Amino acid sequence: MSKNIIITGTSRGIGFELVHLFANEGHNVLALSRNAQPINNLHFENITSIAFDLCEKEDYKKVEDFIKKEWEQVDVLINNAGMLLNKPFSETTFEDFEQVYKTNVFGVSEMIRVVLPFMKKDSHVVTISSMGGIQGSVKFPGLAAYSSSKGAVITLTELLAEEYKETGPQFNALALGAVQTEMLKEAFPDYQAPTTALEMASYIHDFAHNGNKYYNGKVLQVSNSTP
Numbered sequence: 001m002s003k004n005i006i007i008t009g010t011s012r013g014i015g016f017e018l019v020h021l022f023a024n025e026g027h028n029v030l031a032l033s034r035n036a037q038p039i040n041n042l043h044f045e046n047i048t049s050i051a052f053d054l055c056e057k058e059d060y061k062k063v064e065d066f067i068k069k070e071w072e073q074v075d076v077l078i079n080n081a082g083m084l085l086n087k088p089f090s091e092t093t094f095e096d097f098e099q100v101y102k103t104n105v106f107g108v109s110e111m112i113r114v115v116l117p118f119m120k121k122d123s124h125v126v127t128i129s130s131m132g133g134i135q136g137s138v139k140f141p142g143l144a145a146y147s148s149s150k151g152a153v154i155t156l157t158e159l160l161a162e163e164y165k166e167t168g169p170q171f172n173a174l175a176l177g178a179v180q181t182e183m184l185k186e187a188f189p190d191y192q193a194p195t196t197a198l199e200m201a202s203y204i205h206d207f208a209h210n211g212n213k214y215y216n217g218k219v220l221q222v223s224n225s226t227p
Helices: 011-022 058-071 094-118 144-163 183-186 196-212
Strands: 004-008 028-033 045-052 074-079 120-128 169-177 218-222
Touching: 004 011, 004 058, 004 094, 011 028, 011 196, 028 058, 045 058, 045 094, 058 094, 074 094, 074 196, 094 120, 094 169, 120 144, 120 196, 144 169, 144 218, 169 196
Parallel strands: 004 028, 004 074, 028 045, 074 120, 120 169, 169 218
Antiparallel strands: none
């Protein structure tokens, strides 16, 4: 039975791979990214691509209108879009922090709030966090804004799972280790990650389908490297 799936940050990397893993199974996918072009180039009848910016309040109305008109319900929401800033803390401005949090925290919160009324008891919200957001994990200089924002969405996930435990949906977060994506390369040009975008997307894909049978309000650490 086909599901209705929303994925943010789909123009490249993990999000791009996720869209096609679900679409190839016959599921309906709403692909949201600031640049809708890469997805538009692929002619899948079950992929709808909308140019969408998590920081633009008006863009959420587009998502709401689409769901009401085309789907009526949402089975899976994957909050994958993120902004990675690598900058010494002393040079990280108020505006830098604001921009990272707008995308990584406020955008996730607002997306969930907009989609929630269309979700069922057994729907699943999966938020992509980072190992850097795990308390006690190894931390890296330059990632004050990014890693702290990823810690925030882990706590948000726990709170929402508690608030909606009677009615659903289920909320879980995946704290990813390093994945070889364009975003990682831009922030750390010399680093080679042990996991490809497709490998990680395959794991997230399976978890989005089935993880909420076993987990709710949990953060799973998905990393094969130490740290």
